Amino acid sequence: MTRTRRPRLVAFGAAVVAVVFLAPYLVMVLDSLRTSTDVKTTPPSFLPRVWQWDTYATVLGDGRFPHWLFTSLVISLGATAVVILVAIPAAFMTARHHFPGRRLFLLVVLITQMFAPTSLVVGLYRQFFELNMINTYGALIITNAAFNLAFAIWILHGFFSSIPLEVEEAAALDGVGRFGMLRRIMLPLTLPGLVTATIFTFIAAWNEYVVALTLMIDDDKKPLTVGFRSYVTGYEQNWDQLFAASVIAVVPVVILFALIEKHLVGGLTAGSVK
Amino acid sequence: MTTTGDVQAPSSGRATPGGPRPRRRRSTGIGRVSTPVALLWLAPAIALIVGVVLFPAVMLFRASRSEYSITGLYLGSAGWENYSKVLSYPDLPVVLKNTLVWVVAVVAFTIVISLALAQLLVKDFPGRRFVRWAVIVPWAASLVITSQLFVLLYDYNYGLVNHVLLGLHVIDTPISFLGDDRFTMASMVVVGVFVSLPFTTFVFIAGLNAIPTDVMEAAEVDGASPWQRWRRITLPLLRPAMLIATVLNTIYVFNSFPIIYTLNDRNPGFGHDTLITFMYKLAFKSQEKDVGMSAATGVINVLIILVVVLVYLKVVNWREETR
Numbered sequence: 001m002t003r004t005r006r007p008r009l010v011a012f013g014a015a016v017v018a019v020v021f022l023a024p025y026l027v028m029v030l031d032s033l034r035t036s037t038d039v040k041t042t043p044p045s046f047l048p049r050v051w052q053w054d055t056y057a058t059v060l061g062d063g064r065f066p067h068w069l070f071t072s073l074v075i076s077l078g079a080t081a082v083v084i085l086v087a088i089p090a091a092f093m094t095a096r097h098h099f100p101g102r103r104l105f106l107l108v109v110l111i112t113q114m115f116a117p118t119s120l121v122v123g124l125y126r127q128f129f130e131l132n133m134i135n136t137y138g139a140l141i142i143t144n145a146a147f148n149l150a151f152a153i154w155i156l157h158g159f160f161s162s163i164p165l166e167v168e169e170a171a172a173l174d175g176v177g178r179f180g181m182l183r184r185i186m187l188p189l190t191l192p193g194l195v196t197a198t199i200f201t202f203i204a205a206w207n208e209y210v211v212a213l214t215l216m217i218d219d220d221k222k223p224l225t226v227g228f229r230s231y232v233t234g235y236e237q238n239w240d241q242l243f244a245a246s247v248i249a250v251v252p253v254v255i256l257f258a259l260i261e262k263h264l265v266g267g268l269t270a271g272s273v274k
Numbered sequence: 275m276t277t278t279g280d281v282q283a284p285s286s287g288r289a290t291p292g293g294p295r296p297r298r299r300r301s302t303g304i305g306r307v308s309t310p311v312a313l314l315w316l317a318p319a320i321a322l323i324v325g326v327v328l329f330p331a332v333m334l335f336r337a338s339r340s341e342y343s344i345t346g347l348y349l350g351s352a353g354w355e356n357y358s359k360v361l362s363y364p365d366l367p368v369v370l371k372n373t374l375v376w377v378v379a380v381v382a383f384t385i386v387i388s389l390a391l392a393q394l395l396v397k398d399f400p401g402r403r404f405v406r407w408a409v410i411v412p413w414a415a416s417l418v419i420t421s422q423l424f425v426l427l428y429d430y431n432y433g434l435v436n437h438v439l440l441g442l443h444v445i446d447t448p449i450s451f452l453g454d455d456r457f458t459m460a461s462m463v464v465v466g467v468f469v470s471l472p473f474t475t476f477v478f479i480a481g482l483n484a485i486p487t488d489v490m491e492a493a494e495v496d497g498a499s500p501w502q503r504w505r506r507i508t509l510p511l512l513r514p515a516m517l518i519a520t521v522l523n524t525i526y527v528f529n530s531f532p533i534i535y536t537l538n539d540r541n542p543g544f545g546h547d548t549l550i551t552f553m554y555k556l557a558f559k560s561q562e563k564d565v566g567m568s569a570a571t572g573v574i575n576v577l578i579i580l581v582v583v584l585v586y587l588k589v590v591n592w593r594e595e596t597r
């Protein structure tokens with residue numbers, strides 16, 4: 001933790017940062033409380049001309065909403081769990097061991113990220129159609145996991161590599177095996193990396209749109225991002241409901257973040273090699 | 275500290291991946307394992323990648339070598355014709371220029387601003403948790419929705435940005451941020467940077483937090499100025515985080531679709547498109563409606579990203595980094 005000599009200046013700067021980051025979304029909240037026509041009125045006004053408080057009740061009362069929320073949660077939590085479980089052994093192996101093809105593996109993982117989902121969506125549909133997995137949570141969980149694996153592996157690789165060898169040597173002297181080393185010694189030391197990977201994967205899966213749009217055909221099985229489309233279509237434009245739903249959709253992410261953010265503070269290795 | 279084999283580390287004091295300690299330590303051997311043992315640990319990751327990504331990627335490549343009708347029906351093999359059609363497409367130079375400007379501008383601004391932001395957000399001050407929550411919001415919100423929000427904010431008639439600038443007498447007449455050629459790309463870059471900042475900032479925060487406090491304290495005791503400490507200790511130790519943030523951010527910005535597609539929606543032609551929106555429009559919105567050409571563009575896009583990333587890894591000496 002960095003101590004600061006100018007706490008007031010820092011706090012002021014941070015407040016400015018918070019305002020800049022929140023300003024567009026404050027507009028979004030205000031837009032959700034306007035009537036849909038007020039969103040596009042000249043001249044614009046900062047505050048709604050009529051406060052329409054029941055938008056949120058309308059969105060939450062929509063019978064489809066709980067289904068969409070459930071799908072989003074299942075897919076995002078599922079994909080995050082898969083990514084973390086798959087990335088940890090791969091990152092540990094590539095960071096702490098030498099074997100032929102180590103760098104090639106890291107590069108291939110990176111290459112998977114280079115394919116834009118938009119360009120692969122046709123093939124993904126074909127693939128899951130053949131496997132009879134259209135409209136299943138499993139298809140979206142493994143797709144999201146596969147497309148977000150690279151970041152988790154790379155960042156955990158970085159964190160594993162940074163752990164001083166003395167820590168590992170001491171543990172080896174005490175007779176800890178490779179698996180025990182990973183679980184008891186290494187993982188606690190890479191907590192900031194794990195937290196970053198968790199947040200990253202959860203958010204990526206939570207906001208994924210193109211693949212879910214293609215693979216989830218049942219209205220009840222759509223995630224929030226796809227479900228929201230029905231609020232603004234060629235036939236009706238309920239901007240208020242779209243924005244209210246979007247505001248609601250941000251909440252679970254911020255809750256998750258609030259729960260695990262404190263673990264971003266690492267510094268655990270400080271003093272572990274004295 | 276023992277030294278066993280594998281000594282390549284020049285004592286330049288560069289950081290190891292992820293962080294905290296100077297290179298010296300790496301001269302001790304990391305465990306050497308046989309390939310089968312290593313594969314066992316990598317197997318889940320390889321299975322996931324092969325199982326999900328391989329088939330669609332092969333499909334994309336096959337489509338790029340096939341001929342399709344305007345309604346998307348398969349007509350037969352096309353050889354490399356789709357590629358030559360894309361490469362000789364009159365709008366391609368503009369699209370490539372846009373892609374270059376877009377990627378370089380968004381990535382450069384994002385990295386520089388996030389470095390400062392991360393530096394600020396690791397300090398201890400009242401309300402830090404709240405500010406961190408605020409910074410995550412543009413990431414947490416759906417990109418499609420954020421893009422639509424900015425279309426409203428930038429609007430010529432009812433957009434709040436013009437409203438505020440007019441109110442402050444910065445401008446006399448409204449600006450058509452998304453319609454005027456002088457402003458369109460810049461307006462899109464602002465949104466691109468805005469939504470990219472949280473990711474890179476949190477990668478940097480994690481990286482900064484991994485720097486052991488004793489190193490910093492030692493430098494302070496030795497009388498290093500804050501600038502020297504930042505330049506000589508923080509920055510080198512942040513290299514791995516920088517590498518991850520830059521490489522992945524570059525890939526995401528290359529492939530970023532919703533911002534450009536949504537903000538540029540009302541402009542005809544390909545004047546402000548990047549490769550990825552060009553690819554989409556070729557298949558669905560152009561006169562050609564050619565799935566084959568679109569797939570060829572998708573393959574070209576991957577190849578360009580691959581070359582850019584490999585050059586970057588070469589420049590930053592990634593091989594040294596992963597020894």
